[in-house]
Amino acid sequence: MDAYIQGILILSGINLMAVLGLSLLTGFTGLFSFGHAGFMAIGGYTAAAMTVKYHMPFIPALLIGAIAASFVSAIIGALTLKLKGDYFCIATLGFGEATRLILDNVQYFGGARGWPGIPAYTNLTNVVIINIIAIVLLANLIRSKHGRNMIAVREEELASQIAGINVFKYKLISLMISAAYAGIAGGLMAHYMTFLQPKMFALTKSTELTIIVIFGGLGSISGSVLGALVLTSLPEILRAFSNWRLVIYGLAVIIIMITRPEGLMGGYEFTPQSMKKLFSNLKGKRLKSSEGRE
Template identity: 70%
Template sequence: MDWTYIQGILMLAGINMIAVLGLSLLTGFTGLFSFGHAGFMAIGAYVGAWISASPASTPAGLGLPFVLAIVAGGAAAGLVSYFIGRISLNLKGDYFCIATLGFGEAIRLIFNNVNRFGGARGWPGVPSKSSFLAILIADIVAVVFLANLVKSRHGRNMIAVREEELAAQIAGIDVFRYKMISLIISAVYAGVAGVFFAHYMTFIQPKMFSLTKSTELTIIVIFGGLGSISGSVLGAILLTALPEILRAFEMWRLVFYGAAVILIMVSRPKGLMGGMELTPSGIRKVAAERNALREAKAKLLAEGSGEEED
């Protein structure tokens, strides 16, 4: 295996990671499941391609710099998610999930039928701008942004919504607002991932953003562990690389992929990281929790035997 090949896989993993981190905020920290995030990726990809593709190509673009494509792609996905959220965030858990599924498919079908963007044949000639370095920087920014958000009162409010919605409301948390913010941020992440994806593949087609893609993103978040940023990072790398590593097995590789996911979920139902963070403070926290449980058990046992003696 040469470096270009490995680099290619890493870049794809890095792009997936951006989308997965966003979805991790929505699903892992706020407790809302989505099967439509490929739709937001599609919006990012198409808007990004439109901004940066040369006016001479067909379909024609605006020929503007890549940075603008990233900003516009993320913003467009965020804006659309705002309207989707206004309609669907009042729905209870499972129904919201179904609504996102419908939205994702609708977006794909719209791009399938709009000839201005190439229709089902796709959009060739997107400039190859997603460099290894650019993706790396985007991933670092994405992780730092998310980690800082989660460890603040805003992040804690989102977690409270996940844990117990009614209690969160009674604790003065504007549940709808926090769900909305979480959805918008996750959509912006997906949109940015879409821009990088388009400029990595240099060719986009609506069927790249099908339900399968949405499911893949959600599987990675759950595989990595809900409520863990480290889990999402590891999950994105492992599950993007796995099908590539298994490429030698040709048609069996997706079976192995499925088996690997099942294996993890059976042996670690809370996912690879199970809510834990691979940082010094994260490890300290888990150690403190285990310690506290041991102490509490010891205390209860001591009290129990004390009463018997009385």
């Protein structure tokens, strides 16, 4: 495979890992976050520290990065999840920017100058395998009792509480799992770029992840996959337009938001059952059209 295309696919897979976690939090639990770049930073720097400074194998280092991000999210969640409406979103935004500013001043990780010399362990094979495992785990979680409780919290928080669902508990679980996914994404990015710098995890990164989730469709894992592939590769496809490519990228996102406010997939999932139903419907339409012509 061409190295350039392979690079785009790897970046899409890294973004997808973070987007899957954010999809659980935003799409299925109904909590908007603008701090996921902070969780990516924690996971990335932790995983890099494990491989560079402690010579740990790649996969255990990724898992430790995920645990670190999840642990921090538990602390943040305990302090902020009782906030209502937009206040939680603002709190996560503050957390993301605070994480970046702290890393700017931690010389152990290179500070604002960055941290070079991270081993290049991330490749297309391990990104694809990790993404498949992440999708399967997330799909099974959503279909479980716990996933249904998260969806109930998204639909009507007060009714869920009356029905006996521990709303705070499920919000916290969703946030911790979401942060763990973002932490793995950060670790993959660190070992693909072989360089980390705090500005890589600025507010624009969190915004990009949120846009991908909304673009793909809230409450759709398939939409997250499609959104990550489309929006990661689109700026590269438009590279020939030089300075105008980001303008066209933004315009394309706006058009989709206006024409399909529910996102590309709109809660729809690609499953064997849904595909079978789709093909049977298409077959039925063809038969009706052929009968009409006769």
